[in-house]
Structure formats: structure tokens, C-alpha cells
Amino acid sequence: MDSVVTTKGQIVIPSKLRRKYGIKSGTIIHFYEGDGEIRIVPITHEMVKSNAGFMGTKGKLLKALMEEKKREREL
Numbered sequence: 001m002d003s004v005v006t007t008k009g010q011i012v013i014p015s016k017l018r019r020k021y022g023i024k025s026g027t028i029i030h031f032y033e034g035d036g037e038i039r040i041v042p043i044t045h046e047m048v049k050s051n052a053g054f055m056g057t058k059g060k061l062l063k064a065l066m067e068e069k070k071r072e073r074e075l
Helices: 015-021 045-051 060-074
Strands: 028-034 037-043
Touching: 037 045, 045 060
Parallel strands: none
Antiparallel strands: 028 037
16 A cells, blocks of 8 residues: 655555554554664554553553653643
């Protein structure tokens, strides 16, 4: 699938991919750069929830992340 970059540096994520990965208006997208390519990863609530506990912190990191995001939204 292809997309064209606008003069503002914006791209359109095809609807098929948005549906598949749960990307909606306001979804945060993280960009990774390496080995000559750019990878984008949507940071959805489901993704955060599915990764909760993998570091053995019993949810402390998730709570801290959610509190930080709440503070950012208030700004």
C-alpha cells in the first residue's frame, strides 16, 4: 500500500490498516528509525493493555504512563 506525503509532511494511513490496527482520530503514532527505514507503531489502549505486566512491575509503569498522558491532555 502506498501513500503520498503532503506539503505539510502528512500521510494518509489506508483505511484497511487503520481498521486492522485500531487507529482512530487522536491515536498516538510512534515512529522508529533504523536500518534505513521508518516504522510506525500505533499506541492504542489495547496495545498498552496487552503489554501491561511484561516487565514484572505489577502495573506500576502502566499507571504512571496513564497519569502522564492525563497530565499532557490537561495542558
